Amino acid sequence: MSLLLIAMILVLLIPLYDAWKNDNIWQKMLAFASISTKTAILILFISVLRDDWAIGIVGAIVLTVGNAALMLLANIIKRMNET
Template sequence: MTAVLMAMIAALLIPMVEAFQDEDIWQRMLAFASIATKTSVMILVVSVMRDDWMIGVVGVLILSVGNAALMLLAHVIRRLSEVMEEY
């Protein structure tokens, strides 16, 4: 189980490098989506590993809320790029 978690941490580094290198804001949003989902799934894995239901419930909540924050931010950025290309 720890090996699975280590593999997930290594996979988490890929979007972090992507977010650091790519200047495009949508590429960064993609990396943010990837990281938000990966961290919540890691919380779920930890909760199963420890048989701790409290952390499991929080993991599910963070999984849904992380996506909600992503959608809100994406909406604001999309409106902004529409305003800039209006003319």
């Protein structure tokens, strides 16, 4: 099981490298949305392993609210560039 957690953390680092390498703001936001989703899945996985519903609720909130905040930020940046 620890090997699976290590593999999940290594997969989480791929978008970080892409965000560090790229200067395009939309590519960075896409990478951070990917990080948010993967982190929430990792939290849900750990909550199932520990059989802890409180951690699972936090993972579900991060999964739903985290990406919504990024989409709001993307719309604000888009509208600022239009004017």
